[in-house]
Amino acid sequence: xxxxxxVFFESFGAGFPILIGIFAADVAEHEQNAxxxxxxxxxxxxTTAFLSKVIxxxxxxxxxxxxxxxxxxxxxxxxxxxxxxxxxxxxxxxxMMWFGSIPLYMVQMIIAFTFGKGASVGxxxxxxxxxxLMLTDLxxxxxxxxxxxxxxxxxxxxx
Numbered sequence: 001x002x003x004x005x006x007v008f009f010e011s012f013g014a015g016f017p018i019l020i021g022i023f024a025a026d027v028a029e030h031e032q033n034a035x036x037x038x039x040x041x042x043x044x045x046x047t048t049a050f051l052s053k054v055i056x057x058x059x060x061x062x063x064x065x066x067x068x069x070x071x072x073x074x075x076x077x078x079x080x081x082x083x084x085x086x087x088x089x090x091x092x093x094x095x096m097m098w099f100g101s102i103p104l105y106m107v108q109m110i111i112a113f114t115f116g117k118g119a120s121v122g123x124x125x126x127x128x129x130x131x132x133l134m135l136t137d138l139x140x141x142x143x144x145x146x147x148x149x150x151x152x153x154x155x156x157x158x159x
Contacts, residue, residue, distance in 0.1 A: 005085060008072060009093050014132040016097065020061070020104050021112075021124015027053055028112035028120065054109050061105065062098050069094035 031053075043049040073090035077083050104127065112120035134146055 002080075002083070002085065004080075005076065005090075009097065010135060012068065013097050014128055014135070016065075016101055017104055017127035017131055018124045020057075020101060020108050021120045021122075021127065023057060023061075024105070024108035024112040024124075025117040025120035027057065027109070029117050031113075050109070050113070054105055057105055057109070058102065061101065065094045065098045066091065 069090040070087060073085060073087045076085060077087075108120055108124060111123050130146060134142070
């Protein structure tokens with residue numbers, strides 16, 4: 001893969017935990033504004049209602065990551081003269097990024113519903129910063145054990 005493509009997906013992956021924190025906080029805030037969590041708390045199976053919100057965020061996240069990868073891949077092919085990238089390569093990178101973000105969605109939703117909007121956004125910022133730190137030599141050996149770095153390290157160049 002070209003270095004420009006790797007840089008794009010690494011920077012996109014570094015911002016992904018921040019976006020996850022913001023969107024999870026937004027979902028929790030909507031539930032709070034709808035009547036102090038009465039829609040969620042009045043359900044007989046609270047885990048089902050909670051998981052439905054998580055699944056909705058996961059599906060929307062998948063759609064946005066795939067759309068971003070396709071638009072970037074098509075645009076990069078159209079602009080770059082010597083580009084040999086295929087769209088399937090961008091889709092593979094996007095799917096790996098999305099699969100790596102599934103635990104982050106779960107954790108961020110729990111934080112958003114338990115501690116509120118500020119904690120969720122703050123945790124997202126911390127996770128994005130920690131994941132970006134894992135791209136340096138400091139995180140070369142330990143990135144497998146740090147979940148925020150999973151959204152961008154799967155397709156890292158071995159160079």
